[in-house]
Amino acid sequence: MELIDNTREVFRRDRVWAFMLPKPVKVDVAKEIILYIEDLSVSFDGFNAINNLNLYIRDGELRCLIGANGAGKTTLMDIITGKTQPDSGSVWFGQTHNLLEHDEAAIAHLGVGRKFQKPTVFEAQSVFTNLELSLKTNKGVLPTLFARLGASQRARIDEVLLTIGLTEQRDQDAGSLSHGQKQWLEIGMLLASDSRLLLVDEPVAGMTAEETEKTAALLISLAGKHTVVVVEHDMEFVRSIARTVTVLHQGAVLAEGTMDEIQRNKAVIEVYLGEEQADSETATAGVAQ
């Protein structure tokens, strides 16, 4: 009997064996910076898409990146996440992880999560299963064979469901969610995978006004525990969430500051509206609209 009891104890569904759990990643943010990007350049067929770019993101901040089409925003995200290798420069996650030495999977494992503009959820799976599949577990063959969802992992998924406002939809197929709900689920998937730095590409494109408002509240609530970098064209939305805005132009940082500072910045006005209008007050108002 004792043998059977011991065996049952070992295979209890609500316990996850320690060897299955991934090793926690340490990110050194002693200097309060979570992302260091220095002297970064990449060119495609002689065209400088990123041009000696320097950018520092503070741990826990909510930063917005704006810039006209072709300014280099997507290319920058591609470099941070390991999709594109730069020609020169450095990208560090905290003080100790050189992201340029890692591939995409390793960078995601370190805690850098990316949400693309179009949601890529598993439509035929439930909301709960989508989150379950994103949990940060040891994905080796042996652990996967024996993996059981423990109580703490279920609690983690419930917590994420609450954060993204989809508790009621937990058993619904992801395919039946509205566009906005799919976007929140995808953000939830990044949370379930323990992403510490969230790179979010145009989160409110195609959303209703109510969904946009909820997304703003969600992203604001995530900052602090997470660092959130949002690439967005919708200036009204940027104004509603951003503390610091970085303007990219021709692959470099053109300006950085609060939305009000950006709105008054002469270089930004020139780029957006043309030099001849730079001194006019109407032009100043136009940048943020």
Ligand SMILES: Nc1ncnc2c1ncn2[C@@H]1O[C@H](COP(=O)(O)OP(=O)(O)OP(=O)(O)O)[C@@H](O)[C@H]1O
């Ligand atoms: N793989 C590539 N090969 C060639 N050119 C590229 C490649 N990736 C980007 N580019 C070019 O680099 C420039 C920067 O593009 P990027 O997509 O980063 O800009 P963006 O700021 O994200 O623009 P958008 O707001 O339109 O998405 C563009 O001129 C683009 O055509």
